[in-house]
Amino acid sequence: MSAKFPTAKLTDIAELNPTLGKKLPAEELVSFVPMASLSAESAKVETTQDRPYAEVAKGFTPFLDGDVLVAKITPCFENGKIAQARLPRPHGFGSTEFHVVRARHGIAESRYLHHYLRLEEVRANGQRRMTGSGGQRRVPASFLADQAIPLPPLEEQRRIATILDQTETLRTQRRTALALLDRLTQSLFLDMFGDPLDNTKRWEWRCMSELFETSPIFGTMIPAEAEKGSWLCLRVANIQDWQLTLEDKKYVDLPTSAIERHSVQAGDLLMARAIASQEHLGKCVVAQPGDELWAFDSHLMRLRFRADKALPEFIRQMLRTPGGRNIFLNASRKSSVQYNINTKEISALEVPLPPLPLQQTFATRIASIEALKTTHRRALAALDALFASLQQRAFSGELTLAAPRSPAQSLAQLQQLEASIGLEALIFIAKRMPDGDLYNSLKAIYFADRHHLEHYGHQIYNETYCALPHGPVPQSAYDATRVLIGERMFSDFDDDAMRAALRRNDKKLTALRDADFSKLSRSVVESLEWAVRYCSDMKFGQTKTASHDSAYERTPKNEVIPLKYIIDTLPPEARQRHWNL
Structure with missing residues (x-):
């Protein structure tokens, strides 16, 4: 990758999966890190647990504060579960699904190695080298050992790591702001309407079928393609974190006879109705296609509400609350391969329904919050692109200090x-x-x-x-x-x-x-x-x-x-x- 820096094998500049080296006193507390504590998004160990050494001495992976942890099992590795372990204790233990990388003192910096191993190119190559089958595929230690790492002087490694850390901090701040706005939305709902499951505000329970303008319907079975078709076909992949994302676009040609059934209008609620994960079942968005032609595929369900009964944004936010999720999931079911909810089940669902003017007040306030979230998402996307660019430039030796300009001649x-x-x-x-x-x-x-x-x-x-x-x-x-x-x-x-x-x-x-x-x-x-x-x-x-x-x-x-x-x-x-x- 590097045109300017010499390269070295990882095992020449770091220890790979080192042993503990010595026994600790049985009662000494160590930091325990389960796989769930390593965040792919923040690239940090979010939480640790204090455990006596005797409890973890066998059957777990040992490491030290400052080591880099690399999740080796699918899908954790592909998702980017790679982080430097910053621990409250000198010694740590964790999942056996971690590879441990320990920088050699005076040769390599842990933060530098952390950022290099998180490169998209490295993770893609690691995925191709995985061994095993199904959900038990793992990145072998030999893949990491053979990595040719660009190796600038230590001071330059530190500078590169600092620049990437600073950009990562900005990304984290944006994600934190979005999370806070999400919590604000949930707090606003609960303040105005109460928990839907408890219904402490005594709203009238209404069957969803009474609120629909048209009956719920599944989307088209026509396979969507990346380049062919006049209609943008929305899929489950286009609904991420209860938000519409159009980074992955595919299209279909709807026959005239299917346009009414499988097209999307402004205000339609599109819901994931068949998916492998219960966590993502029921995630939904309110569509606003504007002048574009939008369709939806068979894994989504279209709900179209009567304007004088229920606002789609109210229903969407209700389904996001813990009580709303409880009500919804109780109406769903699990087949041998996925979680489902069909048109009859969603139509029979009963929900507490506040008066329409109160829903409208809520929707107005939500629109202001959503505008702020849109600003933060755009800024986060720009920071993500900047971070990827900085990564590539850093490890190719192009992330140099700005060159002094020559004096102006006029x-x-x-x-x-x-x-x-x-x-x-x-x-x-x-x-x-x-x-x-x-x-x-x-x-x-x-x-x-x-x-x-x-x-x-x-x-x-x-x-x-x-x-x-x-x-x-x-x-x-x-x-x-x-x-x-x-x-x-x-x-x-x-x-x-x-x-x-x-x-x-x-x-x-x-x-x-x-x-x-x-x-x-x-x-x-x-x-x-x-x-x-x-x-x-x-x-x-x-x-x-x-x-x-x-x-x-x-x-x-x-x-x-x-x-x-x-x-x-x-x-x-x-x-x-x-x-x-």
Whole structure:
């Protein structure tokens, strides 16, 4: 994979499935990690259990805090159950379905190996090398042992791991936000309507058949294809976590006679009615096809409700509650190969039904929450793509520090804002400014720009400064901080990325992560560090006085400070060297 780094076999840089090495005292507590505790989504060991060594000494896999755990059995390996074990105890034990990778000290970093083994390419190759059959297929230890790992110097391994960790943190924050919004939705339902199973609010029980505009129906049996067909055919795979996802599209041509039966209208509830997992039986979405032609396949059931009886979004959210799931699953059944619910069973289902106006109030509130969730999902998709790109670049030796730019040859070259660098510069300063002082953080950007202009001949990210009453203000950075508290809707920076990285509380700016150093050149880091040191101990009045230089004084209040004025404040030798002024 790597064109720039030498490679080494995994077993040359790490121990694979090492033994415990020594017996522990029988009563010593160790951290026990069952397979369920290793999260494929967060790539972390989410929970551990304290157990005496005597209980786990036989029949379990030993490892140490910091080792990398690789689930070897299907489908855990394919799903990405690979994580560094960060344990509260020095010793850990867990499932026998773990391979253990222990980085050799001074040669490899555990976090670096963790990220490499999670590469999609590595997991795909591992899946092809699995041995066994059915649900007992496993990745052999020989597959990991033979892995040719790109091996940069230790410091570079640490830098790569840090960059990937930072991006993973952003992804985790987005997932957490989505989970919180999901819980908010459930809390709102329970607050307004109570638990459907207990029905403590005494709503009238109604049979679902009374609520339907048309009878429930299964979808088309016509096989859907990836490229052929005029109708987008929705399948169980298109309903993930009770949300519609159209990443995997397939199409059918519906005959005229089947259009009424198997087409989808706005407001139709599409439900998974036959599936291998009880957990996913009944998951459903409210369809909004717009101007597109949508159909649905035979593993889905279409429910079309009377507008004067029940709102589909109310029914969907009810079925997601624990009580609603209980009611629904009691009406379902299990065959030899899958869980099912048919049209008669869903029609006979009885549910508590509140008045329509209350359902409408609920649906309006849910729409606002769903809009927020859509924003977070789009941002998460972008972060997922960024993470995959960073992984590929990192292990091919392309994730280098930003190269220093050559000095600008004219003032016109100093005008175009580089927003991604600007955001990282603001994060860098906020992370290091004592007490998160907002005023000093913004002034530090100005001081850093002057320093960078003097020594390197160009600004850090081509910020524009305004002569406001308390000194020069970096307009893009200042506007970004105002977005954080709702004073502005948009800024020149990536507002989603900014909200995930920064918090503002009145006059305090807090960084939730460190800067992405792949976007900051060494010269930029040098100037930013200088500026933080320069003003970190200053009081408000001292910072104000220091920033009121000749460029500020020459500019009318509330106007943009011309870049020429700022350059005029620099030493003559710098102006001559960079711009021949």
